[in-house]
Amino acid sequence: MVGTVTSQGGALGSAGDSDGWVEELFYSFFKSLVGKDVVVELKNDLSICGTLHSVDQYLNIKLTDISVTDPEKYPHMLSVKNCFIRGSVVRYVQLPADEVDTQLLQDAARKEALQQKQ
Template sequence: MFKFTGTSKEKFFYHNTLLCLVKSLEGKNITLDLRNDSTICGLVTAVDGYMNISLSNAVFVDPQENEYAFETLFVQARNIRYVHIPETMPIIPTINKELSKTRMKAPEKKPIEKSRKAKKALQRHMETVALLE
């Protein structure tokens, strides 16, 4: 089972925003639109808990339509305007699948051991109830 690692803030973002959807894009080719009207296409290699994205075999297209190829490229989340989700990817099932990877089973509850004092009080109570009948 996959366990999301990171700070508590990163875990909060993962479980309470659409970061889990972006994280599910690891290993897929996507297109990113940046805030400065640039575009990046490439293979997602990693997404961290703040939605910073690492791409490999990336092509950066600036606003003047000049293309630059990069073997690896890191994009900070604050520079991302849009993440294009592939049309073949169903969004809701993908989110459910990604979140189910990280769900942890609740630990089994052990019966609570009563103290001697509590056991003795219960015994006295039971004796009192028996006398009432």
């Protein structure tokens, strides 16, 4: 089973938004997955498999040792080994289910929501 994180419509919030805590939560979550294998699906339907090298506060992603899921459709990507993906072009990030501690993630979301209400 694979967990999926979605980012519909671009960024998940910004520093000025009341939902900025959501962005912070995802940032912290993705930082904990550095070094793990993920699949990033872009809004142009390109899916890239690779090892998560880094993520920044804008949810931009750097992948290493990449491959594309459909090399016949994207042959120009065969020679690419590393890539930088702008956060606003990400549709989904697929994660190994055993790498996601859903209880910890839910607890963190609750804590962040309570802090925002105060």
